[in-house]
Amino acid sequence: MDCQYFIGVDGGGTRCRARLTRADGTVLAECEAGSANIYSNFDKALETVSRLISGTYAQAGLALESSAQTSVVLGLAGANVESYRLRAEKMLTGFASLQVLSDAEIACIGAHLGDAGAVLIAGTGSQGVRWDGAEFRQVGGWGFDLADQGSGATLGRRAVRCALQAHENLLPPSAFTHEVMDYFSHSPEQMLSWVSQATPADWGQFSPTSFHHAELGDALATRLVRQTAREIDQILDYLTAQGENGATLMGGLAKPIEPWLDEQSRAALIAAKGDALDGALLLARTPVLSTT
Amino acid sequence: MDCQYFIGVDGGGTRCRARLTRADGTVLAECEAGSANIYSNFDKALETVSRLISGTYAQAGLALESSAQTSVVLGLAGANVESYRLRAEKMLTGFASLQVLSDAEIACIGAHLGDAGAVLIAGTGSQGVRWDGAEFRQVGGWGFDLADQGSGATLGRRAVRCALQAHENLLPPSAFTHEVMDYFSHSPEQMLSWVSQATPADWGQFSPTSFHHAELGDALATRLVRQTAREIDQILDYLTAQGENGATLMGGLAKPIEPWLDEQSRAALIAAKGDALDGALLLARTPVLSTT
Known part of the structure; x- marks a missing residue:
């Protein structure tokens, strides 16, 4: 050519x-x-x-x-x-x-x-790719309904669902759940009308709120951020299991989630x-x- | 009148x-x-x-x-x-x-x-109601996207999502995940086209599959059914916390979930x-x- x-x-x-x-x-x-x-x-x-x-x-x-x-x-x-x-x-x-x-x-x-290595893009959605020098291997990337574990949209969806449960006193309300419910004027009916049009990016807007409150020590926000971190650990573990090469974490969640990842994941991360x-x-x- | x-x-x-x-x-x-x-x-x-x-x-x-x-x-x-x-x-x-x-x-x-008491309807969706003799108090009933924890649709969604993760070797595949993937001819693309039209009832069809494999001891199915049981426990706990009166569990999940509920929930259940x-x-x- x-x-x-x-x-x-x-x-x-x-x-x-x-x-x-x-x-x-x-x-x-x-x-x-x-x-x-x-x-x-x-x-x-x-x-x-x-x-x-x-x-x-x-x-x-x-x-x-x-x-x-x-x-x-x-x-x-x-x-x-x-x-x-x-x-x-x-x-x-x-x-x-x-x-x-x-x-x-x-x-x-x-x-x-061009060298062998992996990336995990964790933004609104999540998708992992490994390149071994000859072939790609993809994992995830199937969207909000089927996959996107470890993504901002999935974290945001859990934040909204939990905030509603706190609003109904099924979970203990906190500053975190209060801030999420504030967005909906503390009205489940407003949530219901919002949800019928919500895109993954809309759900994802509650991801920064979750990180913010997890950093302040809120128990529920911490649980949700940890759950996201475990999902990213799981994908990173898969992506780096078969090679000596590290993985690059990209996307909007890369920076805020890094301190929450387990030791093995953090050790495997390399800069792009x-x-x-x-x-x-x-x-x-x-x-x-x-x-x- | x-x-x-x-x-x-x-x-x-x-x-x-x-x-x-x-x-x-x-x-x-x-x-x-x-x-x-x-x-x-x-x-x-x-x-x-x-x-x-x-x-x-x-x-x-x-x-x-x-x-x-x-x-x-x-x-x-x-x-x-x-x-x-x-x-x-x-x-x-x-x-x-x-x-x-x-x-x-x-x-x-x-x-x-007409006496004071509560019901929890756990079918495709989930909704709880308590009647204290003067007022109703509702909990849940906000639909598949926002709520429906402890429902067949939510259990089925988790089953499908986990089956895809097993298909991608993020989770250990099992007879359970295999049966779910069978429905989609083991093709994530087929899942993707299904999911764009899936109703809560469509997701819910994987709820019986989950119970079946949990009863056979499948680790993942057991985890998902237990998660559903804990969500129902949580709602029952809320519904029965303020009264001496029991709660009636109704809907398609009532029978299969009962053995998975905690002791306190089972003790609170009364027949309709x-x-x-x-x-x-x-x-x-x-x-x-x-x-x-």
């Missing part, structure tokens, strides 16, 4: 970034747009990705025909669902090469700059050497890596 | 029954229809109730004008949400008296034939003396009881 151009796309659940480089790594253009989740909205995600790619060519002053000399790697939210990943790969044509991976996979390659976009471009430039 | 006729309606989440009697309790007519949940479908619920009431008059050979001599008590699913209960009460007119309560409240009156329809008619005939 004799490519002149390389495009990496990091398409997460909240924003999508694209970067166009030369073979030597020189950055020619960078563009950003909204979310690109091929599972929750396939057509919109592909449209976003196409627009971003055209945007990078335009910014670099290149004709769209340059695509024939471009190697592209997309890391898209929702691409852990294999049938959607394959469908996306078939829809995007005209490139010298194009590969669709999940956003977690390119983050894993970026974090370890690069980000997801670095990972996508590394894969685009290194065909040997991209034969998953 | 000089009423000749009395109508009780038990409107649950799956079926709705109505009974028309004379003052002496003689049954003149009985009709049955589908669900009548005023929270999840207000208009349909009221239409069902109106049709059932007309049906009982027709069956008894009475003119619809008999409503002016009829005292009516409706126990409707969703009426624990006060604003919906009041709205229903305002919509149904033309009766000598009409009162809307929740299905759990009339079940409580029926179970203890009547059903929800008995409760509604008792309230319709006994104005003093119905001043909640």
